[in-house]
Every structure is written in C-alpha cells, then in structure tokens.
Amino acid sequence: MRPGVRSTVDRLDAPSAYYHSRNNKRKRNDHGRDGKDSRDGDTDMADVKPEEPPEDPLRNSTTLYVGNLQSLKRERAVANRLNATWGVEDANQETYRSFYTTEEQVYELFSKCGEIKRLVMGLDRFQKTPCGFCFVEYYTHQDALDCMKYIGGTKLDERVIRTDLDPGFEEGRQYGRGKSGGQVRDEYRDDFDEGRGGLGRAIQSEKSERMRDSEKNREKDTHHEDDYGRLR
C-alpha cells in the first residue's frame, strides 16, 4: 500500500513495542545531555519541526533480532531427560544431542526469506554456548521485512520464535547480559520452560529461600521488559 496511509489491517513488519520504548528512552536521555531538559514537551516539539526528522535507523535495516530459541545446555538436557525417563544416569548419554537451536537450523528456516549474509548466535557470556537468541542479517531490507511477516511467530525447533527489526549487529551484542551470563529473561523467569533450562537461573539458585512475596514478584516482572541481550 502507499506509504503513509494506515492499512485497514495491522502490519506484521513493524518494529515491536520493545524497540520503540528503548528508542524513546534514549531520546529523552539525549535531550538531557544536550541541556534541553528544561524545556517542556511542547516547545521541544516546536523546536524540532523545522529540522529534518531524525533518520529512522530501521528504515533500511537488513538485520533481525531473533529470540526465544531453544537454549538448554547439554548437561542439563541429558539430565532432565534421563531423570524424567528413568531417574538414572545412562552410559548412552553422549548420543543425546545438545539441546539448543543450531546455526544450521536457523539457516534452513531463515533462508526461505532470502540469502543470509551473516548469522550471529547469541552466546552465554561465560560459557560461550548459545543462550537463546541470534541476529540474522540479510542482503536486503525487503528480505528482513518478509522475515518479520512470514517467519516471526512461527516455530523453529518446536519453539515459537520472535523476530524484531534491528538497527544492526555490533560486536559485543552477541553476549547475554544476565548476571549468570545468559539472557536477562532467563534469570528471573518464574515459568518452567524446559527448552530454556527450567526455571530462571536466579530463581533456581535462590530456591532454598522462602517464597518471594508479591512485592518482589512485581519487581521481577519489570525485568521481563528488559529481556534480551541487545540495544544498550
């Protein structure tokens, strides 16, 4: 449809609320640094008008952030499986595969939208193993948009994956930002997600502690919003 006209049906290739909230925060900070913070919103708007609107960093983006991948580690995968099935260790365990989504799987699926230029797996900061997200870079912006429309929200390795347009990979962003090295969301997850190692890691480590009160719970919920190892 023509640009600028709102469609009668929502578009799936728009950036998510995550990106916008991040972006807005940053904008406010920038203003603060520029010393414009004394102005109120209205004058600020008036001030901006004559200038060119800031270039949208996603306008020609060819990169996607991909989240919610399988990220269970080998040891735990095997242990979980064995414990669940027989409750014992088994000599056969090396035949079990490491339970994280592999680059090859990502290639196989994401190539359906166009040739992949680069794939960067998100890694646990300490163990350097995949920790549940990756960046997929295509050659064209259109391929990235098509990926948002056709692949985001479908399954890979039997998990519903999430895609979001991304201004581009930078060195360092491949590492999880959680305290224990993985993704922040995996620290304080209170749902049991087998594909991501059961409960949140922080929760597991403080398991002996008494049940957290609801106050604390709410606090943790806000952590969910800052999930992913991305966009500092």
Add this chain to the structure above:
Amino acid sequence: MADYERRQPSGGGSGGYNNRKRRYRDDDEYDRRPQRRRYDAPLPVRIRKQLLGLAESPLRRWHEEVQSIAQVIADGYDDQELQTSFLDLVPQMVLEQPLKIPFVAAVVLVVNSLKPEVLDPLLARITSATEERAKEGEWRDVKLYLKFLACLQSCLKGDGLFPVLDELFSRAVDLQTASSDDTIGTELVKIILLTIPYILAAAPSTESEQKAAELMDKTDIIASEPHALQILIDPYHAERGTESPVANSSLIGLLQKQLQNEAANGWPLSCLPRPWRMPLEEIEQQEKLDNAQKHALPTIALPNKVTTGPRPLFPEIFYSVYIHQDIESVPPISNIASSVIRDALLDTINVLHFNRNATARFLIDADCYFAPGTFIKRATPFDRLRDMDGDRSSWKPEDVAVDAVFSQLLQLPTPEHKLVYYHSVLTEACKIAPAAIAPSLGRAIRYCYQNTHRLDLELSYRFLDWFTHHLSNFGFMWKWTEWVEDVNLPDMHPCKSLILGALDKEIRLSFAQRIKGTLPEPYQALIGPEKEQDTPEFKFNNEHTPFSAEGKELAALLKRKAPDEEIQPVIDRIHSAALDQSIDPLVTSTDVFMTAVCWVGSKSLSHVLASIERTKDRLLDAGAASEAARAQIITAVINYWSAHPGVAISIIEKLLNYSIVTPGAVIEWALVGDRAGPYGQALSKAWVFELVFHTVVKVTSRLRQVVIGGVTEGVQEEIAAMRELFKTMDDALVSWAQGTKDQLMDPVVPDGGEDLVKRWGERWLRVFRRRSAIEEAFLTSA
C-alpha cells in the same frame, strides 16, 4: 464449530504476534484491568471500525448491519472529517479487503437512498483511482475497483459499467492481434469476465443480460483459444502418451463457459452475496433503494499504451487439489462459483501479505462472505459429505480455502510472494481452526503425493519444502503409516524420492533422533546412524585412508591457524606422492585440504565459514587451476557432509559467493558425471535439485539485478555466461532424457531403472528450459 469462537472477531483482522505485554494466555481472554471510563469515540472512528468489521460476524444479519452503518454515515455526513475519512476508506477497503466489496457497495447503495450527494464525489474518487492504477499496470487493483463499481451498477445511469468493459475489450483485441504471446490482453479479458457476474447480481435486468451476452460473444474468441504460453506454465508435466489433467483448464476458457452456463439458466449466480437486497419485511427500504437517484459514471480513460505493471503477467490455469474426488468438496470447474470464489480468495491472500493472521482469518471465515447455503457447515468431516441430501451444497469452506492457497503454492512460473508466505498462511489457518483445516490439508497432501510423478519437478520440490516446513510447525506429526509400502520402492521412484527428501528436510529443521521418533518402524532404516552424528568423521583419522598422515597434519595446522608457509610443504608432499602413484596431484591435494577445512569447521556454519575465509586464497588458486580441482572442492564438501546435504549446500553457496567454485562447476558436478550419484540417480535426489536450482537462481537473480540497475559494463558477458550455463544443463539433461548418456548405455544399469532415469531427465529439462525461457523473456522486455 468449536473453532469458530477461538478468537474474537476483531475489526479488520487481529493484531500481531509481537504483543509482548500479554504473556499469559488468560490475558487474551479475560481482561482483568480496571475498566477505563467509557467514552464515545468520534464519529469517523466509529464508522471506520464498523465498516472494517462488515460481514465478519455470522451472527449479524447483512441487511441490518448495512442499513445501520449507512444510516450513521448519512446522518453525520455534514461532518467534514467524516466525509474525508469515508472517501478515503472506501477505496482502500476495496483494495485491501476484497471479500467485503459487495458489502461496502451495499452500504454505499443504502447511503445513496438516504443522501444521494455522497455518491458523486465517491464515484469520482474511484474512477480516477482506477485510471491511475490502469496507467501503472496494477491490473488487480483495476479489477477490484471495477468489481466495486459493478456492485453499484443499479445506481449508475445508462449502461453503467458496460462501456468501460467494452473499452477494455477493444484494448484486449488490439493487443492479442498484435502478438500471440501477449498476456495483457488475456488479463483484460479475465477482468471483464470476472466483472460481468457482479453486474448481473447487482442489477439484474434484460438490458444487462443483453449487454453481457454481446460482450461474451466478443470475448469468446480470445477466451476459448488456448494461450501460446499455457503449455509452459502447466503445473503438470504429463508422461508421454497422457494428457495433463488441466489441459483444458485455462482460467479464462473456463470462465467463458461458466458464464455461458449462467446465461443459459437466467443468471442465478447463486454463490454471490446480495447484501443490497432487503428481505420482505424491509419493503420500504427496498423501494427506496429501487427508486434512489442514479448517477453518471465518470469516464475511465485507459492509458494509450497499456503496460504489464510491476509483475510479469502469464495466462492462468485453474488448479485444484480436490476436483478429482468422488464427492464434490469444492465447486466443480463447470460452475461459476469455482472461479468467482477463487478469485476473491486469491486477491485476499495476495493483498494481505503483510498480515498472515488476517489472511488466515479471512480464509477460515470465507463462508461469511458468500451467499448463505453456498457451503456446508464448517468443519464437516469429508466422510459426512456422502450422507448429504441431493440438493444441498457439499462444498467445504476449508477445502475451498486450502485449495486457493495451494493454487498459489503450485503456481508457475512463480506466485506473487515468496513461497514461505503461503506456508505461513496455511500454518496460521491450521492454528486458528485445526479441526477444520488439518483434515483438508491431509487430503491435499495425499493428492500431491500420489501425483508427484506427473507434477512439474519444480512444484514437486515446492511441495516437499512446504510439507516439511508445515510439519515442523506441528510437532512433525504425519500419518507415515499410509505410505509404508512405498518404503521398499527403489530410491529413484518419485514417491520414494519424495519420502527421502522429506525426511532429510525434516531433519534439517530438527535433528535425526527427533524425526526418527515420529516414524513407524519400516522408515527407521532410512535414517542411518551417520545422520544422528552432529559432526561427521574425518576420513583421514582412519590410518587406511591414503594420505591419512597429511590429512591429520593439515587439520592440525588449520586448527592452530598456522600461516600458509607451513601448509605449503604438506601440500608439496601430497603432490609428489600423487605423482608417484600417477594420480592428479592437484585434485589429490585439494581433496585433502578441503576435507580438512570442513572437518576443522565442522562445529557450526560460522566455524566453517571462518575456516574458508582464512584459506580462501589457497582455495581460489586451486579452483582456478583446473576444472578437476574445482570439481574436487565440491566433491570434498559433499562427501564430508553426505549425511547432512543441507549443510553441504550452504557451504557451496558460500563458496560460490567467494567465486572459489563457479556456477558452471556446480552444474557439471551435479549433472554431467555421476559424482552426485551413479546411473543418473542424482536426478532423483531432492538435494541435488535444490543445489542446482539455487545455483541457477543465484545466477539469474544477480543478472536481473545488474540489468535493472542499469549497469552496462560487463552485462553482455554475464548474459553470455548465463546462456552458456543453461546450454550446459540442456546438453547434459537431454542426454539423460533421451537415454544417450554413457552411464545409461552401460548394461550394468539396474533393471527398469533406465525408464525412470529418462523420465527424471525429462522433468529436469522442463524446469530449466522454462527458467531459461523466462529469463530470455525478461531480457527482451528489459
């Protein structure tokens, strides 16, 4: 029925999946937030919402809904904002939500009976937009606007829309007489024939019938003649001595006959909705409608020179995966319903590529947008159709919907959007209404499987790709037991080839053990232990492999990223040893080196890419040195990753990007010798087709980019190279297809395999000759 209520109907399609605020399923169903104070949205906003939601609910009655919206619009029309938004929204809805066109038209007709001055600016808007789109060659948009105007025929003065159709026809005639390959004329005739039924449903009269008959007399010559290009885009590749099941199914040919049928029966057009027709109790409103003011339709000037538009046009064939069944679960091709419903669904699918959820919703709700009684109740099991009364419809709405998507998935030369879009539509439809859609998909899958031998090979591959991708979204569950007997067929049999290809693709999206777990016992042997291994063995670790020591040494050097000076001595040693054994030194060293590169990078694609990046100069030199060495690079990669061809294909794709191997080398490797499989078996392997197909697409799309980009330097060379590539393929494939290949002449060929190989050769040949023809057509048009 249970599926109906899964999602609440939401104005104009639901939102995205990226709604991260709702993390729990419950949140979707019960909103526990404190209710915000209610306030009435501004009028234009309310009207927008109502218009967008038109006809979505099977619980609302059409005439009531239409009247109530029309009333609000007429009452508030003095509001400037409302006028603007209404005049913007109507044309937009016509283009974006084609299934609702008759309903939007009904609203406009009722508005006309209440406030006739609304119509003139609206008609002006639509007609000028139509002109605009015709100029751009956006023929689908033209068709949709005309469909809308056709629904308004009853409020148009004089002959209404007919003169426009006459004008379109005279254009079509000029184009068709000028060239037999013309496709725009065919498209224009299609538009005319698809517009006529809406005029007759909206304004049935003897004059209309007369006009339609005159028009159809004229279109007959063009519509009944098979198009020169039809043979090229037939989805079936019939075996010798047989006829394609769709040989007589050109879309406009069928339309012409269907309309003649309708005319002969007094135009019942029983599937079309007529929301502008009021029930008996609304006789007053009906009278108002009948006596409403008529308006002159502004002229729609067609451009002097019509163009194809952004997408190349091809004649269309009506394809269905259900028409062969013994019970009618979709309209038969003799019935106008088959074309009219398909047309509306296809436009919906292709227009709404930006929200597959909305598309899927429309497909599931398809029965809401056609006359009551057109379809049987949703999710009626196929077996139950047998017990139906004679005169009630047995058309399953989900079959009709799935059929429409399949017709796109299996459309030649290519559908409008990437194939994965159509995959995603089927996935969503299956998620929304699994009980209704899954059994329909099952029957479609069986049909494609049983007909894979005569399906065009490219389409067979597309089917395979969709099938496995679809399964990956639904726990890899399929009733493999029903094909269990085919497991023992020779690997070259089309069905067995499909099974093998499917298992490989499933494994790529998952892993061998998982897939094995979904298969009945007889299939287990098809997934060998080598497939369960993430990292293949390094053959040089085996002492008995020739050059084992050098292989290990090279691997060790590569692992510690040793400089090239340390590598060269080992290569030299291989060279001299090879010379002593009188084998090709460069080929030998290339095999050892490339295999070592693969092994060192076996941990993941990133590893192997980094490993290639570090050694690319050496590989480039080897590849440039001789054809045999170039082929050996490919052989080494494919041999190392033989259990996981998907990985091998990705690596070769990157080697092509680095120009370490050439497209020509890949084609030669796959098709000329027997490196990809003895006795022509390569031709039956899905992954070989994938490798070659991707390579060809890479070459052709690069050339297109260059040509479109207007670069002139070196273009002629690239064109020549592409032609050379197609020629190589043609030569190789012709000799397979005709059985003149040395390997085929060899008496060692297993029994009966020869005919199979020839057939595979023919199928390959058809695919790449078509590709070549299409590229040539592109070059002449560019």
